[in-house]
Amino acid sequence: MKTLADLEAIRKKTLxxxxxxxxxxxxxxxVGMATCGIAAGARPVMNAFMEEIAKRNLxxxxxxxxxxxxxxxxxPIVEIIVPDKEKVTYVKLNPDKVAKIVNExxxxxxxxxxxxxxxxx
Amino acid sequence: xxxxxLHILDIMxxxxxxxxxxxxxxxxxxxxxxxxxxxxTDNGCGMSTEMVETVVNPxxxxxxxxKVGLGIPLLKAxxxxxxxGITLSSKLGEGTVITASFGYSHIDRQPLGNxxxxxxxxxxxxxxxxxxYRHRVDTEEYALDTREMRQMLGEVSFAExxxxxxxxxxxxxxxxxxxxVK
Ligand SMILES: Nc1ncnc2c1ncn2[C@@H]1O[C@H](COP(=O)(O)OP(=O)(O)OP(=O)(O)O)[C@@H](O)[C@H]1O
Ligand SMILES: [Mg+2]
Numbered sequence: 001m002k003t004l005a006d007l008e009a010i011r012k013k014t015l016x017x018x019x020x021x022x023x024x025x026x027x028x029x030x031v032g033m034a035t036c037g038i039a040a041g042a043r044p045v046m047n048a049f050m051e052e053i054a055k056r057n058l059x060x061x062x063x064x065x066x067x068x069x070x071x072x073x074x075x076p077i078v079e080i081i082v083p084d085k086e087k088v089t090y091v092k093l094n095p096d097k098v099a100k101i102v103n104e105x106x107x108x109x110x111x112x113x114x115x116x117x118x119x120x121x
Numbered sequence: 122x123x124x125x126x127l128h129i130l131d132i133m134x135x136x137x138x139x140x141x142x143x144x145x146x147x148x149x150x151x152x153x154x155x156x157x158x159x160x161x162t163d164n165g166c167g168m169s170t171e172m173v174e175t176v177v178n179p180x181x182x183x184x185x186x187x188k189v190g191l192g193i194p195l196l197k198a199x200x201x202x203x204x205x206g207i208t209l210s211s212k213l214g215e216g217t218v219i220t221a222s223f224g225y226s227h228i229d230r231q232p233l234g235n236x237x238x239x240x241x242x243x244x245x246x247x248x249x250x251x252x253x254y255r256h257r258v259d260t261e262e263y264a265l266d267t268r269e270m271r272q273m274l275g276e277v278s279f280a281e282x283x284x285x286x287x288x289x290x291x292x293x294x295x296x297x298x299x300x301x302v303k
Contacts, residue, residue, distance in 0.1 A: 007273035054282040
């Protein structure tokens with residue numbers, strides 16, 4: 001069973017191994033999590049991003065949720081913000097599409113055009 | 122919504138939009154008394170009495186991106202269709218408490234669903250918001266308080282992959298353990 005004491009060890013290990021992530025400078029994955037997004041399946045999409053990023057131990061990538069992005073019919077919506085690049089908005093996502101986005105966009109720097117808002121409109 | 126845990130996520134998201142720095146969730150399943158209840162308490166901006174009265178009515182909301190707020194009316198409908206209901210009390214500048222109760226064995230009650238996923242996303246997304254979560258199933262119970270966890274973590278963030286993985290396992294184990302005792 002996991003206990004809070006584990007966190008102490010994780011803290012030490014993390015501080016030894018990595019330069020702490022900063023609020024700026026990293027890649028941000030933002031998942032729309034208002035009522036319309038949640039109803040359309042945004043939570044498992046967010047979870048898939050978190051798992052994929054944790055599994056690959058990608059430092060300096062943060063996954064967060066936010067309120068309404070304002071395009072209910074295109075939910076679940078995810079924005080990926082890479083420093084110095086234009087924000088990319090993915091729409092109508094599901095967990096199966098996530099690994100490809102992490103691999104091609106976040107790791108290799110090439111947005112997956114077929115899932116973006118441009119392709120949907 | 123397919124799961125009550127999605128309603129819970131949605132209602133807690135309201136607290137965050139309201140600027141809360143502390144959000145408490147109390148969730149209790151009393152199988153003998155045949156009731157499932159939860160309450161969400163926040164220290165966000167609160168609502169005026171007028172707003173509270175009208176918020177369960179889908180034709181009132183203060184958001185600007187879309188005219189109609191759905192979250193609370195959906196929760197209300199979900200609770201009422203099981204013979205339960207919601208109460209909402211709030212005070213401007215102080216915070217909000219919303220409680221919902223459901224007929225546990227009612228055929229129209231949605232399953233609770235994945236509470237671990239709901240809490241994981243919230244805790245790792247909002248570094249400046251603390252969460253207290255208690256979940257009880259009959260006599261089995263567990264609780265977490267992110268303030269205690271932050272103390273252990275020091276300057277290390279919940280968004281750190283190793284912390285995220287630990288929290289995910291912690292939540293899954295504790296949720297599962299609640300249902301082991303018959
Ligand atoms: N915890 C809270 N604190 C302060 N105000 C709240 C809180 N919860 C709800 N409200 C107010 O009530 C309104 C209606 O909430 P509701 O969840 O029904 O819809 P919404 O959040 O506006 O939109 P949606 O949930 O459909 O994305 C909100 O816009 C907000 O003004
Ligand atoms: Mg809402």
